[in-house]
Amino acid sequence: MSGILSVIGTGPGDPRQMTPEAAAAVSDAEVFFGYGPYLDRLALGPHQRRIASDNREELGRARAALAQAAAGARVCVVSGGDPGVFAMAAAVCEAIEAGPDDWRAVDLVVVPGVTAMLAVAARIGAPLGHDFCALSLSDNLKPWEVITRRLRLAAEAGFVIALYNPISKARPWQLGEAFALLRGILPATTPVIFGRAAGRPDERIRIVPLAEADAGDADMATCVMIGSPETRIVARPGRSPLVYTPRFSAPASR
């Protein structure tokens, strides 16, 4: 008898940004798998079991969750943000593809959420108001040359670029190299947004021109966004500036 596996996103961290659908999936489940700080966002009852694991153990976590669901349990896998964006839904699909046949019979429900770039964008205006891309800067699972090629093509295409996983202790230099590469393509005045912990008590959001962007201003909890040549800044007396990308593109645009 097969159980159910829901893969949910908590949103960026503010409980008011987690959907009722995700909250209902949490209420219905009996065992929870996830990175500890994401599990900490849930108010679990005494009958609900939590199994925390490290952020880099996604595939093992997916396998353990699938094994329990295939055995009949009501299992919930917890991501921050949206589970489909650089998060657990892909790891669960990978595990199903490579796993035993009965994992394909599990009732899999992916529950979408507010991913980090949307929450950061909302705090400063509408930087993602026109064409954009989302790119993981982690070279743990893809070669650095693939990343630099994508960065270059995205900038040449005129996409606003949202960088996930910009930096970590094990990957200290990649973000600085990405800024250096983009300085060769984009105007020096292009707005760069460091959006840390949007909606959480320790939120910190900074806007700097690309020429001055410093990788040291990012950490693991930061989503870094680089504007397109059309992204604009609107000063507001007594308020923080707005950053937005217009809905239109000029013919002369790259």
Added chain:
Amino acid sequence: MSGILSVIGTGPGDPRQMTPEAAAAVSDAEVFFGYGPYLDRLALGPHQRRIASDNREELGRARAALAQAAAGARVCVVSGGDPGVFAMAAAVCEAIEAGPDDWRAVDLVVVPGVTAMLAVAARIGAPLGHDFCALSLSDNLKPWEVITRRLRLAAEAGFVIALYNPISKARPWQLGEAFALLRGILPATTPVIFGRAAGRPDERIRIVPLAEADAGDADMATCVMIGSPETRIVARPGRSPLVYTPRFSAPASR
């Protein structure tokens, strides 16, 4: 005395996918601006006034909302999905930049939501599980050559591509041309997802290989996603197949 302007997203249409933060913004407001079908998703009280306008009148709607907020009203501008993705937040920022000084003094709050591509992705697995882009196919506000250039560079970069505004009565041929262009770059077997009205009663989600993708399968309520060369399909006996893009990229990848 300046009022408040909240710009919210209802999510894709299932009320369980609208955040508590957006619901609270709705409760707090007294006048609502938006496209009629989005306003219809809200359960407004008798003291709450709704001002519906056509989908193509975004800038005029933003100006009308700002004028009321600047005059002291508690105003809510309503988008479907997320207000920051091809929606009202950018139009409001544009209006502020070009408008009278007192519009810059308005307390502007953008409330993020679940955008369509995340909801569609969740219904079929994790097609956005790795690097992706979101591109509006509408050439109302940008030249068609900008769009084809972005499509070409995105496909060459190996991004999964989510197309918003794929087709309308006034723009009948653009999606077919986009498929033709992409067939020249991507494998014929690349999965294409037609995700219509995800989470709503009239939801319809289809997966076809790029070689067979037919623009006639899309309408205004459809988000079309084109996989990358690495996007995979996992068959499941007795269940719909999963589509996902792995977290890793091979060195040989484009």
